[in-house]
Amino acid sequence: MNEYYVALIPILPLASFVLLGIFGRKYLKEFSGTIGTLALLVSCVLSLIVAKSYFFDSEKINGAYQSIVLMNHTWLSFTPTISIQIGAMIDPISVMMLVVVTFVSLMVHIFSLEYMKGEERFATYYAFLGLFTFSMLGLVLSSNIFQIYMFWELVGVSSFLLIGYYYEKPSAVAASKKAFIVTRFADLGFLIGILILSFHAETLDFKLLIAKLTNLQSPEYLSITTGSFLGISALTWGLCLIFMGGAGKSAMFPLHIWLPDAMEGPTPVSALIHAATMVVAGVFLVARLFPIFSNTEAALHLVGYVGIISSMFAAIIACTQTDIKRVLAFSTMSQIGYMMFSLSMAKYGGENGLGYLASMFHLFTHAFFKSLMFLGAGVIIHFVHNNDMSAMGGLRKYLPVTNITFLIGCLAISGIPPFAGFFSKEEILTACFHENKTMYWLALITSGVTAFYMFRLYFSIFWNKEAHVHGDHHHEAGWAMKLPLILLAICSIGAGLVPFGQFVSSDGLVLPTHIDLGFSALPVTLAVIGIAIAWMLYKNENSKSSAIAVGLGGVYTAICKKFYIDELYIFVTKKIIFNLIGRPAAWIDTNIINGAVNLSASVTAAVSESIKGIQSGRLQQYLLYFFGGVAALALIFIYLIK
C-alpha cells in the first residue's frame, strides 16, 4: 500500500480549506463548490483504493488483519519515553471510517452545490466543510491518543463554525456556543483520562498503550490497577474519563443537550457532522481502546448503561418532537446509544466479540441511512421553507424521489429486511441476547419505538393532509440534490449485505455474521407493529394522535420538553453555579481587586491634585519660594546652628 495515498486522503480536504478560506470569498466564489467537491471526490476514490488494498491485498498474519502505522514522525518529545507522534494508523476500523467519512462527505458536498447556492458565504461554507473533513479523517487515522485529542478538538471547532454558519440568527449563535461549551466540558474529562493512562503506561501510542495495559503481568498494568482514588482503580478512572469525552461528542445522556440545538446549522451539515461522522467519534474512540475497555468491567458497564439509557430516552423524546430535524437528531442519539451498549456487550476476541462487530456494523449502515434522511429533510425544508411537521403533509406528489429515498431510510432504520439497518440491528440484538437479557428487552422495545417515530415522521411529511403549495415553487430539487439521495438510498439497501464480519472484528480475525430467521422474527414484528401504529395515527389527517397526547397529560408535556434536562442544566448553571461561584467571584473582582487598583489610582490623583498648585509656572511665585527658602535657611543658621 502506498503511504502517500493515505497521506493524501486528509490533505486534500485541508488544501481545499486553505485555498477556499484564503481566496474563496474574493476570487473563487463561483468555483468554490466545484473545488471542494473535486478534492473530496479524489479523497473518496483514494479511500476506496486504500480499503481495497488493505482488505484484499495486504498480508494477514494468522488470518488476522494487522494494524499498520505509517509515517510515524516524532512531533514533540518530552522525555525519552514519552513523545507525541504524528502518524497514520491503518486498521480495519480506521479504513472503514475512511470510506464512510469521505463518501458521506462527498455526498454532502454534492448536495450542498445546489442547497447552498446563492449563499453569501458559499465559499466559506465549503472551506469549513473541508476543515471538518480533514479533522475527521485525521481523527480516524490517529496513531496515538494525543493526536486523536488534537483532531478531536479540531472537529469540535469545525462543528462550532458550521452550526453557527447563519451567524445573524441569535438561535444559531446560541446553539453553536452550547455545542462547543458542552463538548469542551466533556473533553476536559478526556484530557484528564489521557493523562492518567499515559502517566501510568508511559506512552501515548495506541499500540503500545493497548499492549501494556492488556498484559496483566506488565509493571504498567500493575501500577495502574493498584493506584486508586475513592476506591476505584486508576485504570477505571482513566477509561471512564475518556468515555466522558466520547459521550460528550456522541451526545450521550446526560451530555446530549447540544445535539438537538445543533440542528440550527445548514441541513447538509447536520447530515455530515451530526448524523454520520462526528457524533460517532465517541463510539470510534471506545472501539479504538476496546482491548483495554474489555478488561475493565466497571468502565464497560458505564458505557453500556449510558448507551441504553440514551437510546431509550432519545427514542421516547423523538416521538413527541415536531421539528423534523430534531426528530432526526434524537433518532441519531438513540442509534448511537445502540452502538455504545452494543460495544459494552462484547469481549475481546472470537465469538464474544460479536457486540464489537455489531457496533461497527451499525455505525457503518447508520451513516448511510441517517445522512440520507437528513439530506431528504434538506430537500423538504428547501421546498417548504419550514422545519415544522405541521407545515408539511401530502408532499409525496411534489417530491417523488425524496419520498422513495426517505421511505428507504425509514425502513432501514426501523430494521425491516432487506434494508441495511436490519442486518446491523440483528447483530446487536444477537450480541445482547447472549450477554444480558435485560438489555436485550430494552433494546428490542427501543427498536419498536424507533420504527414508530420514524414512520410518524414519514407519514406526517408525505401523507397526512393535502399539501398547500403556493407560489411557483412546484418542482423538486435538481440533480445535485437528487443524486446523493439516490446513491445513499442504494447504500442503505446494499450496505447490510456487506459481509462485515470478514473485515471488522475485535481481534482482526474473520467472524462470520449469521442471520437466524427465528431470532429476527420478534424484532421485525415489533418494527411492523410500530409502523402500523404510525400508519393508523398519522396516515390520514385525524385527531387520534392529539387525543392520545391529551390523555397522557403531564407525561406528554414532560417528554415534549425533553424531560426538562435543558432546564435542569440552566438551573444548575444559572442558579447554582452563577449564584454561588460566579456572583461572589464577580463581587470580589469589582469590589476588592478593582477597588485596590482604583484606590491606588485615586490616592495618587488626590495627592497630585493637592500639590500641583506649587508648580504654577509663575515666575514670581517661584521667586517667593526661593526667598522664603533663603530666609528659612538664614534663620536656621543664625538661631539653631550657632
Add this chain to the structure above:
Amino acid sequence: MSQTPLIQILFLSVGLFFIGMYGLLTRRNVITMLMSIELILNSVNINFVAFNKYLYPHQLEGLFFTIFIITIAAAEAAVAIAIIINLYRSHHSVDVEDANELKW
C-alpha cells in the same frame, strides 16, 4: 565729623532690599522688575561699602567688590533690556504673565 552709626546704614540697606524684593514679587511689568533687581543689588553694594568702612578700614576688598557688582549689573541690565525688547517685539507687551507659551 561725627560718623553715622553702622546700624543706620544697615537699616537703609535692609529697607532698600525689601523694597526691591516687594517690587520684584508684585509687579508684572518686566521693566519694573528689572529696576527692583537693581535696588536689591544696590542694597548689597551699600552693605559691602559699609562693612568695609567700619570693620576693615585699611583694606579695599569691599570697595572692589562693589565696583565689580556695578559693572556686572550694567552688563546684566543690557542683556535684560535686550530680552525685554525681543519680548515686546514678539508679544507687544512687557507683562510677564503674557509670555506663557512654555508654561506647563
